[in-house]
Structures are given as structure tokens and as C-alpha cells.
Amino acid sequence: MPSLSRRDFVNAATFAVALPGLSRSGKAADYPSRPIRLVIPYAAGGSGDQIGRPWVEKMSSQLGPTFVENVGGAGGAIGTTAVAREKPDGYSLLLGNGSTQVIIPLTTPNPSYSVGDFRAIYRLISSALVFAVHPSLPATDLQGLIAYARSKPGALSYGTPGIGTGNHLVGELFKQQAGSLDIVHVPYRGISQATNDLVSGQISLVIAVMSDQLQQLRRAGKIRLLAVTTDRRLSGAPDIPTAIESGMPDLSYEGWFGLFAPTKTDDAIIDRIAQATRAAMADPALQARYRAQGMEPDSDSSPEKFQRVVDATSASLAPVIKSIGLQVL
Template identity: 40%
Template structure:
């Protein structure tokens, strides 16, 4: 046998072995529990989606342990996920805030979007401006007028510095001409809800959840507008920011599933397939809508990567000129 024939045989054997190994590798995953990091405190919008996904995916993926790592406006948990072994056993339920806004606002965040392999976009969460019932404002125009008539009196809470809710609050201040409203950051929105209900913080910028809608309907808080173009299915009675007189007040958080960048292709493909099936499930989508989210269909790995890239190009110039800091 000639040397080139031996080389062809050897290369053919290697290729065959590689092809045989890829499916086996994917089929063997996972063989233990998967850790799903949520870079926010329990009870927030990311936590809600993570737990709903973890419950649905235990059939195809087995046990998924949701781990809340709040703090730093999402930086602590996201950086932890970025540094994790790229073996498919640590995933991130991340958002636009975590992968786009935080690295732009804080060069020392310890990670960039390129440190993650996008898997799927799952839902959109819309921010809203709300107040304690003691605040004499029934819409955004009245809130702006009250803030101007009472300088240095109002403060607003959010899930943390650099979050989409924080940007929504700052955007309202800019559009309304009320720069003296002070920001009070929390380690996740859930931690600030009690203060809002108690009147300790008179104003709040947060992403809509079924809990907040229930509190609004019970008269414990007053949601003045949702920062999106269309009314929400969960609360069609709430006006949009455009209807409230602020069409430029748009703040929507996109949530998705991510893995450390070097995670093997067969694992990423399997996770992509699982999340697509999850989003195709009408029951799962109904759960998202009930919780206050807008489900997103057909957005897999390539589409999510393209979306993150587009969001970086859109938001980076805005946050760089905003003067905001994540800490």
C-alpha cells in the first residue's frame, strides 16, 4: 500500500471516529444536575423564567438547580457563569442588562458578551413606572408636574444600577425634565417591593410581573405606564408610555439562555433543541404571559447571537454618554 493510501485510510478512520463520537457525546448529556445561574435575587423577572424553564425542562434534561446570585446589578452572577467550566453543567438565564448594559457601563465587570455562547431568546419583560398610592399622580404627566413642584422630594427604586429598570427611570427623568429624582438601587427588584408598598420609597421603576399587576389592582401600588409600544396581555388596562405622553420611553428587557463560550457544539445544539421545544409548548407560553412576559418564538442560537450584537451597537453609545455607573 502506498503512503498516500495509508494517509487517506488514517484520515478516514479519524473522521469516522469523530462523527461517531459527536452524537454519543450529545446523547450522554446531561448525566448529572445542571446549575442555572440567575444573576438576581429570588422573585425577580429572571428568577421567574428560570424556575418555569427548569420545571419544564426536567423531562429532557433532568434536574436543574436554579441558583440566585444577586448583587452588582447582575454583574456578580453573570461573571460567575462566565468563569464556570464550559461543560454544559452551568448555564445562565441572562438578559440585555447582564450581557449588553453592564459591560458597557463597567469596564471592570469581568466579562463581555463574547464570553458566552447564546442558546435561545425566550421572553421579553417590559419596564414600568409606578408609585405609592400616597403620591398624587395618576399618570406620567401628573408625576412630572408633582416632581417639578416638589424638587428633591421624590426618589425611585430599581432592581439595581445599570439594569433596564434603572435606565427606564433615568430615561423618564430626562424626558420629564426632573433630574433631581434620586435613584435608590436594590439587589433585585423583589427587595424593593416591600419598601414601595410601605411608602419608604415613593416611586419605582421595575419590570412588569403578575405580582406587581396584582398589587396595582389591589390599590397597594399605582402603575402609571408600561414602557412599550403596545398594551400588555396581562394588564390591558395599563396605558403605554406613548399613550401617557412619552413615546420615547421604551425599555424592554430581553431574556435568554446562555452557556460559557467554549461549551461543546453538541451540548449547545441539544440545549437549543430543548429550548425550542419548550417555547413551542403553548402551556409554557401561557405561563409566561400569565407572569407578565411576552414569549419569543423561533429565536435560537444564531438569531440570539445576532440580536445581542445589534443590542450592543444600539445601547453602548447611549449608556456610555448617560453618565450611569453600575457601582
């Protein structure tokens, strides 16, 4: 059997070590070679669809066939967990937000996933939450809502898309900052179900991501929108005051939605998705579509910038969550 010289041995070992990297690079170079799935971790018909589906439509010309799968439940935790357990090959992506990526991991004693299970790719939009009430409620602003809740302790309830969501956090902050109001939290599998119950009068208050659907219901007189949680009024709904303007100076929350992949996804694949998304988000028609819903599109995001947003959200919300004792059991 021929022997290997020291130089031959070193060259062969170096090539063997490089093979896994070459294999990964080859897979990334071929990406995508089949349809991409975007998991929206909420029931169909909510704000997640209004954010994720326009992106999916744009990806047909940027990346190829892309489709949505709604996997709702547990405030977004079920769908998020499903993506965390997928292969890190770029074919299963998550439309995540501050609830799924920060609040749930911080408030769940034994979470089924962690912040470290994901890589940030691109922030699509920033958003506001809005206090929506049934027209039969004798409140036209937040102070009126507070007064009514104080006069009827335990009679009011508020709906959200689930325990541990940003909506839930804002609801608990509202109760605390208004003087420990007695309002019951009612978690739903998705905000569309909560909105349907609000319109029908089954529930009096919903805290939801501002959307075109809510504005249409408002114009039709089926709901009333009292205040948004951003520091400034929304360009798409300038007549709705902020919670700060409404006498609650510490009630401020700006949400976001964006794309995530399992943490071990190849850098080249992450960059490919980010570049395609940046090109799509530069489209004025897509920007107008998001703004019409009261959302602000991000045309200048990146994996690094978005990760900084996630980290900053975690740093800012952790002490708030601790102070109000929010925990998902």
C-alpha cells in the same frame, strides 16, 4: 524499531488531530448525564424566578434534572460572572437579559466579564418595564409623576435591581427626557426587595419588569402602575398605558430574558438545549403562564436568532448610554 511509511505517518497524525474533536463529540452525545444548573443572577422572588423557574420545571421531561440557583448582587453582574468562569460543559447556564449581557459590559470601566464570554442559546420572553408608585404619591400617570418631582426636587427616589440594569437606564432616560428631574436612584440587590420597600412606603417609585406579582399588588390597592415602556400596551395588562401614550414619545424599552452558556460550549450541547427549550415553549400552558405576567413568550427562537437580538440591543443602547453618560463605577 519498525519505521512508518509516509502514508502510515499521515494517517496516524490525522487520527491524533481528530481525537480532541471525537472526545468533545462523545461528551456532547452523552449530554446531559447529571443535573443542569440555571443561575438566575438576581435575588429569589423577582421576575427572574418567574421566568426561569417555569423553564426549569419543563426541562425535567426534556433534559432531565435541572435546578435554579439565585446568585444576586451588583445588578446581576455577580451571578453572570460566576457562569462566565464555569467549565463550558453545558451544566451551568445563565438566565441573562439586556442588563447583564449588554448594559453592564458597556457601562463598566473594568468589567469582570465581557459580551464575548457567552453564547446565546434561546430567548425565552420579551418583557416591559413598568413605573410603579406607592398609592400615597399624588400621581396617577407619568405626567403627574413629573409634575410632583418638579415641585419637590430631590424628595423622590426610585428603586431598581441594581446599577447598570435596564431599569436603571430607563430611570435615567426618564429623568433626562422629562427635563433633568432631580430623582435619586436607589439600587437594590433584587427587585423583590425594592418592591417590598415600595409596598411599605419606604420608597415611592420602582421601575420593574412587569410581573404577575405587581399586578396582584395593584389589584389589592397596594401599588399603582402608571405606564409600561413597550411601544404597545401589553395583552396581559391592556388598561396600563405606554410611556409614549403618556406624553414621552422617546421613552421606549423592550427587555428580554434568555438562556446563555460559556462561549466555548460545544455546538451540539447548545443545539440540544435550544431544541429542548423550543419544544417546551410550544406548550400553550407555559405560554399562557408567561402572558399572564405581562410577558411575551418566544416559541420560535434559536441560538442564531437570539444572538442577533443581543447584537441589535447592543447597537441600539450603546449611543443612548453614551448620551446620558451612564457608567457603573
